[in-house]
Amino acid sequence: MGFYIVQFLTGLSDAASLFLVAAGLSLIFGVSRIVNMAHGSFYMLGAYIAYFIIAALPHTALSFWGGILLATLAVGVIGVIVEIFLLRRLYQSWELFLLMATFAVLLVIQDLARWAFGPEDLMGPMAPGLEGSINIFGALMPVYDLVLIIAAPVVLLALWLLLTKTRWGILVRAATEDREMLAALGVNQKWLFTSVFFIGSLLAGLGGAIQLPKGGADLLMDMNVIAAAFVIVVVGGMGSIPGALLAAIIIGELGSFGVLFLPQSTLVMMFLVMAVVLVIRPYGLMGKPETEGGAGESFESILRPAPRKLRIIGLILLAIIILFPAFAGKYQMTLFGEIAMFALACMSLYFMMGPGGMVSFGHAAFFGGGAYAAALLVHHAHTPMELALFLAPIAMGLLALIIGWFCVRLSGVYLAMLTLAFAQICWSIVFQWSGFTGGDDGILGIWPAKWASNEVVFYYLTMLISIGGILLLRHLLFTPFGYTMRACRDSRLRADSIGINVTRHQWFSFAVAGVFAGLAGGIYVFSKGSVFPDEMSIPRSFDILLSVLLGGIESITGPIVGSTAFIWLEDKISNLDFWRLILGCIYIVLVLAFPQGIGGFFGTKFGHFFANESEKTDGIT
């Protein structure tokens, strides 16, 4: 009995710091529409800064709580710096570019934290006066955890007072509804956004700092908490603070009791809950339907077949690719092949994201999934390569049909978050089912068939599959299927009223994207010879997503340019010590310099050069 009560209370105390993080994330999203990937990093900074401040001071209650307070404020100030110097310059550009910018901040903070705080996990100090435990029906409950439980409702109350009783709060709520109207009423939103970012970051910092005696500080905190915080915000309803508390309690208790009953599936559980909630209540437990248009509305340029000059460049490129083995070494061929496979994966994401209007944060589920499907077939059933390459995309098409069935019911950020949840479920299954998938150790020894084992032959095979896949996807965009897809994106209502089953059409588009990502993954595993769960993880999904964004969503050349840039960059820097820092800085520079993406930038800059007579450019051969 006592044991279960303690377990329940532990769940509540876990929920407390999760709630703080999620509340800040929700507040920021509500007002500025930023999906703040760096929010988990602020949480981590809160824990580390508090640790070092407390360690530097004498061990008294005053210095403990003072340290927590100072760390909280410091994180708030860091948030303000990020907002003023980076995000503020990007509010005019596309929402997903803000996401990319915050992801860059996450990368930068990850490496800076490793450099500044060291790689060791730190044990948090105990709170003076609250070190002991109390006895609940024979089970011990740390006193500090009870203090944490009180923190959540206190912060909720404070936020509620702030949001309803102050002019600032009223303006924040107004901004959540209609920013343009707020500006027309004379409110300068610049500082409103900054102040919201301050409060949001501060809450994340507080969440990290107060859990210090319980969980300590380590370098994986950021990724761990950001996934949980997203789930909580989405389950509770974007922008709803009480919803965040409710969801935090659900997730906290789930973690606490899940460990008891199903320790093998703790990672899956959280995302499963999210999937179930979103299917039943698409806007979360206490959220409202999104009024502002989803991601689809920002696409202004029209997709056209490539103009003549660009086609000629494409043909020249193709000729170079064909002749490449004649003058390139093995290493360059592998790199080229990798670029091509990755370009196909990016193209498949672009297919559903650009013309399809469905942003996915979890595309690695299909790319890595394809790799795993092929690897498992070879490993367990000794399937020949040719058949595995045929079956992997089919398997991913089926997976995409299952996942897509849930996802296409939603739109915008909710759809994207649900794809993330499903991808995370797939990842967890692969990661935790080690008997079948090899778990963390992956599957090794997946090599091409004999006839293809020569690197030149394999190079041509890779190119055939990748370029063939890309051209096929491109062709699809200019068939009635593709036109219908764009019609669904541009206006659901109008498409609906001319007799298109929008949901079904989006569902099929989703599946097509899955098939081609699976194909890319299939050939990828044979080129690498092995596959690890990393290929399905969130960072992998973001590699694909950021490459598409980098290239620019407005033309078909975008994903190809973006993936080439990404693989080339990864090849150059991934061996360096602080490569995340470098990559993050590069992303920041790119986002600031090319708010339309690299491809989009060249499209506007050199579009006239390529344009047929009076048309503008927008595509590739």
Next chain:
Amino acid sequence: MNMENRTGQDPILEVKNINSFYGKAHILHDLSLEMERGTVAVLLGRNGVGKSTTLKSIMGIVTPKSGEITFKGQTITGMPPYKICSLGLGYVPEDRRIFTGLTVMENLEVGRRPPREGFEPWTPERLFELFPNLGNMKNRLGGQLSGGEQQMLTIARTLMGNPELIILDEPSEGLAPVIVEQLGETITRLKKEGVSILLAEQNLNFARAICDRVFIVDHGHVCFDDAICNLTEEVCELHLAV
């Protein structure tokens, strides 16, 4: 265009040859107009001729590609909406855009700005005299109000900013006749308080009842500009008949 001598007057708003676009669509073609302080002026015109775009251009929500807009003699072209608002220009949009999750009092609070010299500042109490209905539902959420009540609330919310000139986009649209009548009285009352008013309308009778000056907009420019009493049936037939 009518360019009769109007020297010695005090223009509060001058729009000179503005060209505005929505994406690639050219909506306003060298549109010009000028209105005097303390008057009520109306933009009349069929659907889609650019009335709303004119008002949005004045408010800075749409930035004209060329031309100049001056308010109280100060150039405001290219300024962000919040700055234009702080100079004393109030905007009541076509679709009202009440903050539905905020109460009546909170909606008013959002619009509140410091008092302006020479004008008696608006307070919720003064506004509830003007709109007695709103006074009875101070704590009701914006989303729970009727269309007419929402229209009153948007006007009240804008007045909280103590504007010298209010622009209203089709305020009578979708309202019951009795509410439209009340709206006319309100506008006349505001004029007496010294507030200048520019509205876009399709309701000719409503415009005739309350306005001093009329601009007829067609194809993105002003094709008739005169005192409302000179708006003859022939002119209406020529420019407004569908």
